[in-house]
Amino acid sequence: MTRSMKGLVKALALGLAAACSLAAVSGATAEELSLKGKRIGVSAIGTDHYWDLMAFKGIQDRVKELGGEVIALDAGRKDQQQIAQLQTLIAQKPDAIIEQLGNLEVLNPWLQKIRDAGIPLFTVDTATPHAINNTTSNNYNIGAEIALQMVADMGGKGNVLVFNGFYSVPVCKIRYDQLKYVLTSFPNVKIVEPELRDVIPNTVQSAYSNVTDMLTKSPEKGSIGAVWACWDVPQIGATQAVEAAGRNEVKTYGIDGSPEVIKMVMDPKSSAGAVAAQQPYEIGKTSVDNVAKYLAGQKVPPFTFVPAVLINKENAAEKGKPFLEAAEKAGVK
Amino acid sequence: MSATVLHAEVGVSDEKQAAAKSAGRRFGALVVRLGAIAAFAAIMAYFVIFAPGFTSTFNLINVVEQSAILGVLAYGMTAVIIGGGSDVTEGGIDLSIAANMGLCAAVYATLLSMGYGDFLSVLAAVAVGMAVGALNALAVVGLGILPLLATLAVLNVAAGMELTLTQNTVVGASSPLLGVLVSGSSLGISALAWALIVFSAIMIVLVHGTSFGLRLYAVGGHPEAARAAGIGVPFYVSFTYMLSGFCAAVASILTVSRLSASTPGSGELLLSVLAAALLGTVFSRRFVPTMGGTLLSVLFIGLLANGFQLLNVSSYWVNGVQGALILLVVAITSFARGSEGSR
Numbered sequence: 171m172t173r174s175m176k177g178l179v180k181a182l183a184l185g186l187a188a189a190c191s192l193a194a195v196s197g198a199t200a201e202e203l204s205l206k207g208k209r210i211g212v213s214a215i216g217t218d219h220y221w222d223l224m225a226f227k228g229i230q231d232r233v234k235e236l237g238g239e240v241i242a243l244d245a246g247r248k249d250q251q252q253i254a255q256l257q258t259l260i261a262q263k264p265d266a267i268i269e270q271l272g273n274l275e276v277l278n279p280w281l282q283k284i285r286d287a288g289i290p291l292f293t294v295d296t297a298t299p300h301a302i303n304n305t306t307s308n309n310y311n312i313g314a315e316i317a318l319q320m321v322a323d324m325g326g327k328g329n330v331l332v333f334n335g336f337y338s339v340p341v342c343k344i345r346y347d348q349l350k351y352v353l354t355s356f357p358n359v360k361i362v363e364p365e366l367r368d369v370i371p372n373t374v375q376s377a378y379s380n381v382t383d384m385l386t387k388s389p390e391k392g393s394i395g396a397v398w399a400c401w402d403v404p405q406i407g408a409t410q411a412v413e414a415a416g417r418n419e420v421k422t423y424g425i426d427g428s429p430e431v432i433k434m435v436m437d438p439k440s441s442a443g444a445v446a447a448q449q450p451y452e453i454g455k456t457s458v459d460n461v462a463k464y465l466a467g468q469k470v471p472p473f474t475f476v477p478a479v480l481i482n483k484e485n486a487a488e489k490g491k492p493f494l495e496a497a498e499k500a501g502v503k
Numbered sequence: 504m505s506a507t508v509l510h511a512e513v514g515v516s517d518e519k520q521a522a523a524k525s526a527g528r529r530f531g532a533l534v535v536r537l538g539a540i541a542a543f544a545a546i547m548a549y550f551v552i553f554a555p556g557f558t559s560t561f562n563l564i565n566v567v568e569q570s571a572i573l574g575v576l577a578y579g580m581t582a583v584i585i586g587g588g589s590d591v592t593e594g595g596i597d598l599s600i601a602a603n604m605g606l607c608a609a610v611y612a613t614l615l616s617m618g619y620g621d622f623l624s625v626l627a628a629v630a631v632g633m634a635v636g637a638l639n640a641l642a643v644v645g646l647g648i649l650p651l652l653a654t655l656a657v658l659n660v661a662a663g664m665e666l667t668l669t670q671n672t673v674v675g676a677s678s679p680l681l682g683v684l685v686s687g688s689s690l691g692i693s694a695l696a697w698a699l700i701v702f703s704a705i706m707i708v709l710v711h712g713t714s715f716g717l718r719l720y721a722v723g724g725h726p727e728a729a730r731a732a733g734i735g736v737p738f739y740v741s742f743t744y745m746l747s748g749f750c751a752a753v754a755s756i757l758t759v760s761r762l763s764a765s766t767p768g769s770g771e772l773l774l775s776v777l778a779a780a781l782l783g784t785v786f787s788r789r790f791v792p793t794m795g796g797t798l799l800s801v802l803f804i805g806l807l808a809n810g811f812q813l814l815n816v817s818s819y820w821v822n823g824v825q826g827a828l829i830l831l832v833v834a835i836t837s838f839a840r841g842s843e844g845s846r
Contacts, residue, residue, distance in 0.1 A: 254808065258569075273673045335670075
């Protein structure tokens with residue numbers, strides 16, 4: 171490293187430290203946030219998965235902490251119900267609405283109606299032009315990191331089974347597109363066509379049988395190198411299938427960081443290769459802070475990223491622990 | 504006492520007893536029916552007083568809109584129950600109706616996204632819906648399979664075909680017809696709400712205002728008597744399954760308009776559809792399904808979810824309370840019908 175570069179690094183580090191202290195300052199003002207006398211509507215497509223439940227809980231807890239009233243709506247994975255709930259919610263005229271996940275194609279016209287009704291709209295993990303702010307993980311990063319980890323573990327060559335059933339969910343689109351982008355640099359890593367479809371419900375069972383079928387179809391060891399999914403519930407089924415078939419050369423990759431999957435990655439014998447662990451509870455809370463700031467007249471950026479951590483075989487013991495502790499603290503699973 | 508004497512004695516007292524019994528039964532049924540209706544009214548009154556914004560025109564039109572899809576499906580189910588008889592195990596029932604709607608929606612959305620126009624796509628959806636209905640009719644009327652089992656099998660066929668077609672994905676769709684359904688309105692009432700109003704009027708007139716409807720009730724209530732009177736029972740029963748398929752197709756177009764897409768998971772609606780058709784019987788004097796009763800119970804189910812949300816009762820309670828109410832009403836209904844049956 172040349173001297174000037176060292177200087178540059180130093181300057182960057184200093185800048186970073188300054189940014190951190192700045193973040194600490196803004197953290198202090200965050201404590202003065204209030205939602206007293208405000209009603210906040212929260213609509214989630216479903217809460218049957220760890221991530222969804224944690225984020226939903228984080229939103230509700232934070233609204234109550236800040237003294238607001240929360241109208242919490244869980245659509246139970248039914249699009250019809252979510253639309254009906256949003257329609258009634260618009261009529262209720264809350265001070266703001268937070269929308270968490272769902273099919274963007276279905277939601278967008280209704281998110282537009284929320285804005286038309288003059289209600290500030292915030293989203294969790296849902297990138298849409300209608301939202302004032304989307305609080306989420308940096309899915310561009312997550313998508314690239316998990317793809318790179320997979321390519322590295324595969325030694326830069328081999329075939330990948332990819333679950334691509336939820337391209338209509340924005341975060342899955344980003345992660346999938348990032349995977350494809352990373353693979354453009356590694357032409358020897360190939361996605362097996364046709365791609366697999368992950369489903370809800372019965373995600374684990376369906377992923378298990380899909381992967382089992384594919385392994386049966388390609389019986390020679392090494393013909394499949396990895397399984398990728400844009401979230402980690404299919405990864406559970408995939409990992410179980412790989413282990414049941416005795417094909418330990420296949421590693422699985424996913425995103426979210428459900429406690430179950432983190433434990434799998436921590437287990438050196440498990441075929442779970444890596445998982446990008448997000449902080450859904452923090453994401454939910456941060457979204458509410460953004461609402462409070464906005465309602466207090468402060469400026470809010472179009473998106474807020476809450477850090478995620480790539481947990482792989484090497485760092486699992488150390489990096490996985492805080493996530494398991496957070497899950498325990500929130501009393502989920 | 505010899506058997507003949509006993510027989511004669513029973514014969515003499517039979518008419519008196521029957522008259523007294525039927526009067527008592529009628530009174531009991533009336534009490535049960537009015538009790539159920541009073542319970543509905545009490546819940547509504549509670550919402551009117553305590554749920555903020557419940558009675559606003561905007562909110563009520565919202566509920567009508569939200570009920571349109573369920574309503575159209577429930578009419579199909581009601582027609583099948585009327586024509587097949589309301590015996591829960593052996594009578595008419597169409598378990599495939601919600602899955603059929605999912606399939607029709609998938610066909611409609613897929614054809615639209617492939618660039619076929621509204622006319623052809625709607626036609627195809629209706630054809631598919633009625634073909635599934637014809638399959639039900641073939642299984643029930645032609646092969647004599649219990650409707651409960653026949654339509655359960657067809658449910659799986661329809662759900663499987665939908666999955667094959669869409670690969671379990673969301674198929675986005677837009678068209679002029681969908682545009683009208685989404686944003687059109689007339690006299691302050693949205694197009695979707697109009698769809699329910701018009702469809703309700705047609706169904707009520709068809710079933711309760713024509714001799715065709717009268718014969719349909721005869722077929723369901725007393726198939727032997729209907730046959731003896733020269734009514735073509737198989738035709739009427741087949742017709743109800745085809746009508747149910749048609750309703751599924753109409754509902755599928757409403758669904759695609761509301762969700763701007765066909766989405767997986769339509770089958771989930773089945774329970775609400777059944778609930779609406781069964782709950783509706785309390786609005787009839789003889790505990791039989793009627794189109795008007797079905798409309799009232801569809802609106803009741805919609806108002807229930809709406810009222811809970813306005814009261815800020817956790818959405819988790821909605822399903823539970825809805826289920827409990829259904830159980831209650833079905834229980835008293837079958838109790839009342841049971842006493843009627845054991846004459």
